[in-house]
Amino acid sequence: MxxxxxxxxxxxxxVLAGCGSAAAEPGASAPAxxxxxxxxxxxxxxxxxxxxxxxxxxxxxxxxxxxxxxxxxxxxxxxxxxxxxxxxxxxxxxxxxxxxxxxxxxxxxxxxxxxxxxxxxxxxxxxxxxxxxxxxxxxxxxxxxxxxxxxxxxxxxxxxxxxxxxxxxxxxxxxxxxxxxxxxxxxxxLDSDNAAAWAEIPAADRKLVTNHDAFGYYIARYELEFVGSVIPSLDTSAELSAKQLTDLVAKIKATGTKAIFAESSLPPKTTEAIAQQAGVKVIAGEDALFGDSLGAPGTPEGTYLGAERHNTQVIVDALAG
The missing domain is CATH 3.40.50.1980 (Nitrogenase molybdenum iron protein domain)
Known part of the structure; x- marks a missing residue:
């Protein structure tokens, strides 16, 4: 398709290119x-x-x-x-x-x-x-x-x-x-600020569950533990089976994970349902992570630096609580 x-x-x-050529006056030169x-x-x-x-x-x-x-x-x-x-x-x-x-x-x-x-x-x-x-x-x-x-x-x-x-x-x-x-x-x-923020979180609390598996490089850089993701894939096309959903809920409980983080470009409905079953808080709305995107133009999160600072602050605050 x-x-x-x-x-x-x-x-x-x-067709558009042809129309543009026809509209140009003979001998006219395009501005440099x-x-x-x-x-x-x-x-x-x-x-x-x-x-x-x-x-x-x-x-x-x-x-x-x-x-x-x-x-x-x-x-x-x-x-x-x-x-x-x-x-x-x-x-x-x-x-x-x-x-x-x-x-x-x-x-x-x-x-x-x-x-x-x-x-x-x-x-x-x-x-x-x-x-x-x-x-x-x-x-x-x-x-x-x-x-x-x-x-x-x-x-x-x-x-x-x-x-x-x-x-x-x-x-x-x-x-x-x-x-x-x-x-x-x-x-x-940015890198040194992120490292300093994570230094305040005990290693045992550095556990991450997100919408999809988008934070692998971040997890490796700051030595976090990946517990799981709502969409079990690097892209967003896969779906959790009933068994995978049950296993993820059990793993969240067993590891003492404190929160599940929604992402700005994905609907939070399934994330909220899993969080409810696991008995943990869901971080969504304005606090959703920027996994595949940036925020709105003109906002701090509309830049790479702002979006990454937002992600770190939101995750650290949730896991420190």
Whole structure:
């Protein structure tokens, strides 16, 4: 179905391009572009591009806040933006499985920057790690795409972005390098602040249950214990079986886990039901974690740094109580 939609959108894009050409006056010249036109796929990647590119880039963000990237389906506007871009920046690690076909349909011939290059990837998720035998081998081929939840990975991502921007617009390379230095310092501070916050929580209380398995890199970085997730998968397409639900409730009780954390881009209904059965509090609403997305534009949580600070503060406060 998605492929059919892309074919229709490609035809639409061609018609729009034709209309634009017909409307232009003979001999008229387009104004010189002063900013590098960049398409960024996810809210996190778009925020990175804005911080490194500064006033020298014009960023079109494909996936809007609180939209599930695992289930995203591109629109005609996305194709048009990609067709007009000089650079496309993606998260990578298979998160944007729709992107390659969309780029082909848009006729984009420019550079695609994979911000995940050089990041040490987790193989599979926690549920795959717990699998045994032949099933584990099949699932182990998948890598966890939620790389940005470790600030050290975010530093690799923004470095890749800076290199991509500099190659596309060499005249602005010094500005991009300066922005990278300043932003990397902020990422370092985020990491040290997170570590300091977790140092106040006893190791026995550092237990995490979330909507889906999106925090593997965060858990590894700050030495937490993954108890389970409502959706037993790295993406959001799976569902708990009755046995898995019963097992998760039992594990929450047995481990003394204090809370279940909902996520901003996923409905909290099942999370609330499991929390009620397990007799623990559910953290949702304004306190929901940003697992796959960022907050609304113009809010502190609308930036990567703000969303990650929010996540740490919410989790630490809940587990300390």
């Amino acid at each position: 998605k492929q059919i939609h892309l074919l229709v959108w490609t035809a639409t894009l061609a 572009a002063t900013k590098l036109a960049v398409v960024a796929t996810t809210p996190e990647v778009a925020d990175f591009v804005r911080n490194i590119g500064g006033a020298d880039v014009d960023v079109t963000q494909i996936i809007k806040p609180n939209v599930d990237p695992h289930e995203y389906e591109p629109t005609p506007a996305d194709l048009q933006a990609i067709a007009s871009a000089e650079l496309v920046v993606k998260n990578g690690v298979g998160l944007e499985e729709w992107l390659d076909r969309t780029i082909e349909s848009a006729g984009f011939k420019g550079t695609v920057v994979d911000s995940s290059q050089g990041v040490t990837l987790r193989e599979g998720g926690h549920h795959e790690e717990e699998a045994e035998g032949e099933h584990a081998e099949e699932e182990g081929e998948e890598h966890d795409p939620h790389i940005w939840h470790d600030p050290r990975n975010a530093e690799i991502m923004v470095t890749n972005i800076q290199k991509g921007l500099a190659a596309a617009d060499p005249a602005k390379a010094d500005a991009f390098a300066k922005n990278l230095t300043a932003y990397t310092a902020e990422l370092d501070k």
